[in-house]
Amino acid sequence: MAQSIDAPDDPAAASRGISRRTQSDIYRAGISGTRPRVPVDADALEAAARKALSAEAFAYIAGGAGAERTVAANRAAFARWQVWPRPLRDVSSRDLSIDFLGVRRPTPLVLAPLGVIEMAHADADLAVARAAASLGVPYTLSNQASVPMEEVRDAAPAGSRMFQLYWSSSDELNASLLRRAEASGCEAVVVTLDTHLLGWRTRDLDLAYLPFTRAMGIAQYSSDPVFQQLVRERVRASAASAAEAVDAAPPVRLTPKAVAAGVRIARKGAALTGSPSVRENLRSPLPRAAVETFLDVFSTPALTWDDLAKARQWTSLPLILKGIVHPDDAIRALDAGADGIWISNHGGRQIDQSVPTLDVLPTIAERIAGRVPIVFDSGVRQGSDAVIALALGATAVALGRPYAYGLGVAGEAGVAEVVRNVLAELDITLGLAGLTSIAELDRHALREA
Structure with a gap:
């Protein structure tokens, strides 16, 4: 049985009725001429971030591999599904909570790991951790963070955190990072599998800019x-x-x-x-x-399935394998003893013309059959996207670039507004589909376009 999460100001209760409060707050503030700190529309948010960030920062955050066809394909995959409205049902009370890693979470969102976010704002991971904690959303702290994990813990001690590991060529370093993650209160380790080679990222190459060569993103x-x-x-x-x-x-x-x-x-x-x-x-x-x-030492192209057993010696935390796209690899992850899988193509940043993650989610979910939780990312921009992914079998949905854009535009408050807006739209979409809980979401809530 899942335990209840115990956070200050009861974020679980705060998530109930979030859409009503969000719209009410925005419209009431508008009476005095106050508008949201960050644009609500996903495209407008990206455009605002482009203006707020340096050319190098925006290219690093927004860019994808090659001609960025995978980035486009991730978004196009959502257009192939439609939410099916069902009226005349009592949806006056809605519950966004889920069970994830043995804990009852107030929402089905997690924040994906994003490295080098000091490029977006000086407060970097500290701002993101505080914003996530205020909404009861787990934050996956990047291995390429701009702030050491211990400082992030101290900035948001009540927040829920996971730690992303890029498997280094030094096993001693890997073991040390995981010991620190466990000691700093992280709830799981997310082993990223798809970045053993750095993708061909054309925007960064055109600018001849890799932030790590400037000592950015190496605080861990x-x-x-x-x-x-x-x-x-x-x-x-x-x-x-x-x-x-x-x-x-x-x-x-x-x-x-x-x-x-x-x-x-x-x-x-x-x-x-x-x-x-x-x-x-x-x-x-x-x-x-x-x-x-x-x-x-950043990564090793020699990493194999057999190596993953070492992580069990380094930590007692649950292991989630991130970068799974092929159904056979999902089953292989189960055989390797993974506690969860994370379906991701790295937001289109690794392979040009890669398989869109949403296209494989239903098949992987069917084969996993609920044995471990499934986290989903790549292409998620708004609440209705999260509804579609949850209906197709995701346990939780990870948000990436949008919160980085919010950070760049308005710092911690910008991150909080972006996450709040996604949750509010998710809540509204759930209700308009005639449903009252995330548990009710399945394929019957959707229609193939």
């Missing part, structure tokens, strides 16, 4: 004792080897952007050098060595 690493030791070992390497590494790399021209990147790396070097001084860190080899070490 630079705060980790095993990673710090790897960096020190790198610095202690022979001068000859270091010279060869420098000689092998393309020369870097001393431009204002190069200087700014160097200063940024130096600022982020405090965790490694123990000094907050940018001047001292500019002189230290540790911050730059941290970037190079990260690029070396």
Whole structure:
């Protein structure tokens, strides 16, 4: 039996009637000329984020692989389904709660892991964690976060969190990250399987911009004792080897952007050098060595199903495997002892012309047959999308880019408004379909277009 989640201000109760309150609050504020902090329409929200963010930040968050046909296909897949309205049913009271990982959650939403969100706002993961906690929505903290997981815990101690692991080439580092995740109160580990090679991301390539080379998005690493030791070992390497590494790399021209990147790396070097001084860190080899070490160990293309057993030795937390798209892999995940699967094509960021996730959700759900929970993402932009995914077999639905756009436009309040709007539309759609709970959602609520 699932236990009830115990959070301040009772977010479970707050989720009931969320659509009525959301619309009422917006319209009442409009009387005095106040409009929402972020656009409610999904396309307008993206357009506002494009204006608010730097070209590099928007490209990194919004972009996909190749010609971005997978991004388009993820969205097009939702257009192939229609919600079937059923009137004259008493839907005056609606329940959005679900059971997920042994806990009764107030809503079926989770926030997907997004890395390097300091590109969107200086408060980064802290703002997202606080916003998610205020609505009782679990936040999947990225392995590529801008803030160490312990600081996120302290910023939102009542919040529900999972930790995403990018399987590093260093098992010692993997084990250390999972120990920290467990110690910092994460409820599960989400092992991302589909980024053992970095996708061909054309927007980033056109800008020649990868944030990790600027020491962004590596806070989980630079705060980790095993990673710090790897960096020190790198610095202690022979001068000859270091010279060869420098000689092998393309020369870097001393431009204002190069200087700014160097200063940024130096600022982020405090965790490694123990000094907050940018001047001292500019002189230290540790911050730059941290970037190079990260690029070396970030992932491994040699990862196989057999390796996953190691994670059971590193943590007692439930393991959710993220990046499942093929039904056979879903069954293989069960055979490997996964506690949940996460259907995802990384929001279209890894393979151009990949299979849309919504197209395979019904088949995977049928084969899984409720044995483990299914989290679904890729293409979700609004509440009606979540209704469709839940009706086709998802246990929970993960929201990604929209909350990053909200963060970029209006910080923590922007994230909260985006999530609130998705939940409000989900609630309204559920009621207009003649249903009163998420448990009632199934294929009968939909019609194929």
